[in-house]
Amino acid sequence: MSFPLLTATAALPAIGAIATAAVPAARRNAAKALALFFSLATLVLAIVILVRFDPDGDRYQLTESRSWIAEFGVRYELGVDGIAVALIALTALLIPFIILAGWHDADPLETGNKRWRPTQGFFALILAVEAMVIISFEATDVFLFYIFFEAMLIPMYFLIGGFGDRAHEHGEETAATQRSYAAVKFLLYNLAGGLIMLAAVIGLYVVAGNFSLTEIAEARANGSLDMATNTERWLFLGFFFAFAVKAPLWPLHTWLPNAMGESTTPVAVLITAVVDKVGTFAMLRFCLQLFPEASKWATPAILVLAVISIIYGALLAVGQRDIKRLVAYASISHFGFIIMGIFAMTSQGQSGATLYMVNHGISTAALMLVAGFLISRRGSRLIADYGGVQKVAPVLAGTFLIGGLATLSLPGLAPFVSEFLVLAGTFSRYPVIGIIATFGIVLAALYTLVLYQRTMTGPVKPEVAAMPDLRARELLVVAPLIVVLIFLGVYPKPVTDIVDPAVKQTLSDVHKKDPQPEVEAAK
Amino acid sequence: MNPVNYLYLAALLFTIGATGVLIRRNAIVVFMCIELMLNACNLAFVAFSRMHGNLDGQIIAFFTMVVAAAEVVVGLAIIVSLFRSRHSASVDDASLMKL
Amino acid sequence: MENLIALLIAAPLLGAAVLLVGGRRLDAVGHWLGTLLAATSFVIGLVLFADLLGKDAEDRTLTQHLFSWIPVEGFQADVAFQLDQLSMTFVLLITGVGSLIHLYSIGYMEHDERRRRFFGYLNLFLAAMLLLVLADNYLLLYVGWEGVGLASYLLIGFWQHKPSAATAAKKAFLVNRVGDMGLSIAIMLMFTTFGTFAFGPLLGTHEEPGLAGGASEATLNGIALMLLLAACGKSAQVPLQSWLGDAMEGPTPVSALIHAATMVTAGVYLIVRSAAIFNLAPDAQLVVTIVGAVTLLFGAIVGCAKDDIKKALAGSTMSQIGYMVLAAGLGPIGYVFAIMHLVTHGFFKAGLFLGAGSVMHGMNDEVDMRKYGGLRKYMPVTFITFGLGYLAIIGFPGLSGFFSKDKIIEAAFAKGGTEGWILGGCALLGAAITAYYMTRVMLMTFFGEERWKNQPTRSPQAPSAEPAAAYGGDAAAGHGAAATAEPHPHESPKSMTIPMIVLAFGSVFAGGFFSIGDRFLHWLEPVTGHSHGDSPVSALTVTLATMVVLVIGVAVAYAQYGRRPVPVVAPRGSLLTRAARRDLLQDDFNHVVLVRGGEHLTRSLVYVDHTLVDGVVNGTAASVGGLSGRMRKLQNGYARSYAVSMFGGVAILIAATLLMRAV
């Protein structure tokens, strides 16, 4: 059997996590360096996958398959299609920046306690999350996916609850309580979703007799496995619920603002840019492939929820007083777009949605990380505490603006491509939904520009007068992301080429064809 | 005489014992009520044994007595130690742990 | 030759990238670099123009395909350019006027420490605008469309430390976004209806019609109206005009280039470019004409009431674009004239703005015309150039405006029927008002007694006229010391006057040059097509009528502002005047309905999110907790009660078992 590339890609950060955690308390910087090294190594492997992957080849490539728990009919099956490759690349790309951005976020406050090693823990946990996310992108066995989909919660939980944002207006005490509230909320929401899904997973086993995505999808396709309509619907709902919590879809979204608000910005980025993508990805891979009929049955309801998310999230973003919560609600709006694109069941919609996952990851990372730098300077998350930053820290302001423009999906930046694809894809089948969703782009402009205006422009607030501009490390974090944003905005072809075939496959799974234009071109 | 009546008696005794457990406070008395229940069981065994005409029931009765004796030993030991440390054998006083 | 097209855009884009990324080390040369690249682009434009003239009218279309942009199953968007007569016209206008204004800005922004960035933004604008007019499909056009929006956002808010500027910038972008929504919906409609949104297959050429013909009229109307919405946003047409007035917060060169000459005319370009669609959507066309007519009156009325010279000019811009949109709405009768007026307007309006800028430059950035007066002898060049621009815009016979505007009025009448009369009437009325308010501006600024004497400028009465100098950011930072003292009007430096002179030439001769032998008509016809409507009134009559209303307008204005002295503090004025000062109250409407309403909506939603959506979950948790607390009480520590529960339990067990058997 050839070199297990996928396993390696997932295992590497895991090993890194252990290694990082093992670094003694005093050698804090060694731990950071180690973590960064492992994340970069993972990035290299991800690039290898990207290269080795052949868009026009089989649906699942680089597959691995070993027996694992025969008792449950569970196999250790890995394989990637274009969608997974894109998202793995995204994850591997973002983690180094997240680590770099969080360089000082976990330095221990009291250094007396030799046993207490927050820094090591912080970076180890980040790497652990990366490992689990990657393997859940790779898993083609429902059970295997579920395991890591769930297990992922634990390191995330510790990241959120253990390493809160130090910039808190009400002092450390309330910060701690709010933080653990956010962490518990995050965990319980997702755990509840996961457990519902567990029931569905078991149900799937009872119906299908094994967990192999490929086999079941195969059987569904050639009709050798037909589920009773209601069974399929219940199972679909079980799966979808978990993913909708993770994504998050209105009205299951309220954990996200708390989690993103209370956690350190790198972790916030980790949540929204990486971990939540597993939810939308899973909708595309599992919901549609395993339960095509039920997916179509649920489409209208889901589209409505998605549109509500888009508008609702944007409106709440407008109403926020807290920078990070604002970004969180903006993300909710964007996830609405992604889900809408997935369930529009058109190739534009789904390619757009996949592209959207990637672009949103990068753009949110850019915006959020810059916001983090800003917050760490002033020590407050309240928009009202800023003003005139542009005058004292032009580079910071500039990058922040670009991040914002990406968030409002300005043409020329990556998110525009995906957003327009999603809208066009949706519009071509559900015009009304599409038009309502289009209002989202106006609201996006509103919350982004209001945020920029209140924080960056106007007379310089005395508190920010002495604010230093971006440091080298911070610029090193932001600049590449911006470059990627612009590149993918001008030339998204590399990504679309990888994603497109996979999307075609998915569409054929649900037996859907793109609506044909009314007026056909003569040629 | 119809052995079934003995069964009724056994059931009656058993119920009396159970009721005693439920209503009496003194640990010793409660314990005696349990013994009563055990003996009710014995009676039932013997009666059934008579009905079925095999000896199993009677043999079991002997076992039961032994078990009962063992229980007495252990039980009294515990109850007495409790009594000595609290100067009361009321089960209701032994309610430090609750909720 | 085609490959030059990309260079047109590349040059200013490169400039923008270098200037914005380059950092402080470029401060010294930045402005020259920017100007140079703009000029380069202009030269390339000329070369291409020459090339086009070389070909015969039919195949004067160059296309260049760079790369496939968004290739997705069933969805093709390319980065490809199309240069035909229409785009060519715009290219020359944009790069030409653009270069001049770059030059002008060198002097105007001399004292601003962020001048480099200013030129970066200007270059960015040029690139985006060129992309807009050169794109060969609507999606790429959309990129340029929002690109110019971004540039205008950055430039309006260039003095970000001024809250008013920042707000104006945000407002401009938001209002434009509403328009953009229209554009994107239009594109989606095209995509779903035709499966493409590229000009070639969609619009076709005049010999072989494009796909557009195949669609139902309803669809086409829909597309057309959405395009109109977009145009309204970008070209400040009613009901999306509110941003233009505030946009004057930006530096004056910006107002001249973006908010007078080029960007605001993009809407007209869009409509004319989509002629093939509009021609098939009569209802939409009617709406277009109505919008145009309403706006040209609206702008004119607003222009009459403003004391802020730039805002007055802004109102006039609105009104002039109204003319163009009206013309564009008339269909083949009007397209050419719309563009022609667009070009001439580009010249004289830019000239007027530069003149205004020059005046402000000499007056410590005072913008309140009531504090001007008798400036003609202090700044002669400015006076002459401004004056020529003035004559041009009011349509003084022989000057540019005369030809272009006159044609539009004719066309309006030529539309025929009652609507022809109505539109024509509006156009005429507009002409009268134009003459009035422009004369007013002229008189208040250059004639009358010198009201700026012996009293400090920038009295609190004119808060709208808050000059940037107060923040040390504006060109007049050098005058900072004298800011509150009496101004010393003086002529502006060469770098500023030269562009004004050039533009003045344009405003004088362009119209004539275009009209003699219908040069312009023949030039554009292959693209837009043209038809002479059957005008109920002869061209001569129209011209005479125009002359008459012109004289009336000027006379009234002279009576009001030439004869009587102009009060320094604005009189309360009639109800209409006060309304007009407030942009006919539609800003207040926006504020009350949209802003306030929006705030309430968001606030209540935040509340809902916290209490309702979150509350449900927390409520469940709480209730489980309460249940737990109550059930806990059962564990009361009494062994006997435990025994009771056991006894009850076994009883239930037995009962249940027996019951199972019974049923």
Add this chain to the structure above:
Amino acid sequence: MSTAVVHSLWTTAADPISKIGAPKIEYAQLAPTLIVVGAAVVGILVEAFVPRRSRYYAQLFLSVVALVAAFAAVVALAADGYGTTKAHIAAMGAIAVDGPALFLQGTILLSALVGLFTFAERRLDPEAHGSRVDSFAAQAASVPGSDSEKAAVKAGFTTTEVFPLLLFAVAGMLVFPAANDLLTLFIALEVFSLPLYLLCALARRKRLLSQEAAVKYFLLGSFASAFTLFGIALLYGYAGSVSYATIAQVVDGTVTNVSPALADTMGNDVLLLIGAAMIVMGLLFKVGAVPFHMWTPDVYQGAPTPVTGFMAAATKVAAFGALLRILYVVLPGLRWDWRPVMWGVAVVTMLGGAIVAITQTDIKRLLAYSSIAHAGFILAGVIATTPDGVSSVLFYLAAYSFVTIGAFAVVTLVRDAGGEATHLSKWAGLGRRSPLVAAVFAVFLLAFAGIPLTSGFAGKFAVFKAAAEGGAAPLVVVGVISSAIAAFFYIRVIVLMFFSEPRPEGPTVAVPSPLTMTTIGVGVAVTLVLGVAPQYFLDLASQAGVFVR
């Protein structure tokens, strides 16, 4: 009819007397039990004759050897195929030697061995006058706080009797799931209950609580066993025999040579149903199912923590073993009667345990309620009534027992002046003070919560899967919901340990001897191994999943 009965009495009563032969006992196959019992007896002799100094070591050595040997015997039997092919009834039909029996005996012995180490731990309590002491009373007989107690403490006495008591209990537990007739069942029940009653009373600190726990456990326990006994009596009355096989035949109606009396009672299903219900009730009491659970929290809290750990693990294993055998061997014919009832019990047990646990403030009580909830989960597997059901329950029990013992072992480490600091508030910030211990405990809690990659998840999945296949899908949904509720309070403890500031007067974490370390280490190891690579053990369980009858 009476005459007939009388007559039959004569005739039938006469023959067996003449036919009584020497009973045939397969000692080899009973070796595990016999070894343990023997060791226990020897342990008593040790108490009598070995000098006090060296008793502890002698007892410890003896017990370890005994348990290891017994386990070896179990393994040998299993390897010999007694678990599968050669499974049969031994000791004149009293004891079954088959898969489930051996698997459970193995589990019990291992958990007993691991538990034994915590019994023997002597480093945690501060040394009393120069002599190391474990967590058991210096002199059980002396009144708390009395001079005699002080003297005993001064003399450094320790209750080494706990070792033989433990062994006796283990012996009983070994027989319990293997018992093949109701009498053996009852005897085994008492044999392992009585020593536990005593062990509960032997705490060194908080003796009042300990004694109270013992009294409650004793009274309620014997109350329950009285019911069991009466149930046995009724079943005997119904079937005329206490042997599982016979009863099963009678229930199925496949019995041969029906005597008129039997024919008479056989018709009377009320006897059968009530009897069955009462026996099952006795077993449900032992597993701590609602509404027979109320002793659990009090006893778990009051008993010495090592005992609690052992009890929580081993008792559950043994009791569920017996329950499985009763339901699958004796009452399969009654399936349609008892399944719905068990459904109800399972539901209330899962929900009740989870819900009440939320508001607990004492870590031991918390674990007690969690054990109740888990009993509910296991019941879901029992209800499946499929071979998968059996094996899933076996696996779950194995996984669960090690997690439990490990968790309670960790509880023994967290101490303050008053002994173990079991109040939750004292655990605040433990993660800061000693991250390792907190992390280990977190692992156990996550296993309890059934988070993937822990044995808890594998077990839960196995059980729910079996239940779903057994057609109990709604039960799975309820289980899922209650696990979500349960997750909340496990998480709460983690929050407390890691995310809240340490109290200044908070407890210290004692550094244990290798004994407890082994216990905890084994617990963690098993938890993770069964979580990541459960395949081997699942196979084992599924092979062992067949009862002999």
